[in-house]
Amino acid sequence: MKVTKLPYNPGPAAWNAILPPDRGHPELNSHEITDWLIIGAGFAGLSAARRIQLNRPADRITILDAQRLAEGAAGRNSGFMIDLPHDLVSKDYGGGIHEDRKKIKQNRLAINIAKKMVYDLGVPKEAFQEVGKVNAAATATGIQHNLNYKTHLTHLKENFELYDAQQMKELTGTEYYLGGLFTPGTVMLQPALYIRELGNKLISKKLKIHENSPVISLIHKGRDWHAQTPKGSIITQKIIMATNGHAENFGLFKRRLIHLFTYGSMTQALTAKESTILGGKAHWGLTSADPLGTTIRKISTTSGDRIVIRNRVTYEPRMHPAPATLKRIYAKHTASFYLRFPNLKDVQMAFNWGGQLAFSLNNVPAFGETEKGLFAACCQNGLGTVNGTLQGAAAADYAMGINSKLADALCLADPPKKLLPEPITRIAANLRIRFGEFKAGAEL
């Protein structure tokens, strides 16, 4: 199979850009034989690599990524590693009680897998903070969503705390929010630090990472797979495909993955005076009471505090948003920021960016052995920090032949449903997004 397209990421990966430069990993420029090839060094790829490293210490593992680590979606996200149900295409994040209990168990397993990697490998603790998050409501409808969510969490016997407008102001410094619902189990990632450091710490005599080494063709010859990059090649018998929506560029799950982009912006570092004007706590993370609303964080960095916002979603079957789309959305980010922080009118956005998401119509992963020796851990349905971590570990278990409840559960899931032909899917996706964003109102 010839790879039809390589990843495109608009704008800089801000989380990576604010870190000191990293030594990085060499491009592949030789012809090598390895026991395991992992394509994609995001949440799924790195979690798969760790699983194999622990269970098959003598095996050689090669990870190839088309870009530098943390420059793809894994280093561009908002860093909410959420333990509770957070179905982005639902009305209020929740589903049925039985399904949600199962989902919580899986999410917490993913968080524990990540936590163990962080502690065992010595990833800095700023990358992985177990501080919880708040579902913030800026409208009466948002408050009602939170009350529904509260009832749901009560049935699930989950801990939470309701915040009123005053508590929201004390937390965030803004009067924009009418209330919030705090849940303690979310881990807040510095996503680029997490991915970069995980990559750095995984390296061993047996495990290599090659950045800027896109696989441009993948051929199955006898028992072997031959992966070609622009300057080198790999022969292996086992591949973990951890490329999320890019799996379709390899000819896998054709017309079964919905390619969306979502967008982030990060302010310049606030001056000490601006931080005082803002007030509130040192760091916090808010998801929105409406699944299509604005996600927002305050982070403390060595250069000062920054606000990070994420909102808007576009349907991008070609995986390449137009410059006019980016311009329009970045302007909306600035507007969302000033609405929330009217007393920070001099603060500018230092970074604007977009990143790719993959969904399936039936909200399932694209998982399993698609051809002999080729194991997919793709389609994270917008929540790759947990779903990717879990799928990577499960795909590795499955490929190693390890008895694994996790892999069994994912194998039992239905495959992603086939999409309707264009332009029907495009029209339906755009209508759904536009209507959802319209309904989100001031939560956006």
Ligand SMILES: Cc1cc2nc3c(=O)[nH]c(=O)nc-3n(C[C@H](O)[C@H](O)[C@H](O)COP(=O)(O)OP(=O)(O)OC[C@H]3O[C@@H](n4cnc5c(N)ncnc54)[C@H](O)[C@@H]3O)c2cc1C
């Ligand atoms: C702005 C934004 C905010 C988000 N916020 C959150 C959040 O708060 N919480 C959450 O859970 N999720 C969030 N997400 C989604 C999350 O980032 C993704 O779901 C996650 O990164 C998917 O993980 P992954 O490992 O499956 O794939 P990716 O992280 O996309 O990694 C796949 C890798 O494959 C590589 N690749 C692709 N093609 C090739 C090729 N031909 N050869 C070699 N390598 C290749 C890519 O370069 C990439 O590095 C957000 C996404 C964005 C864009």
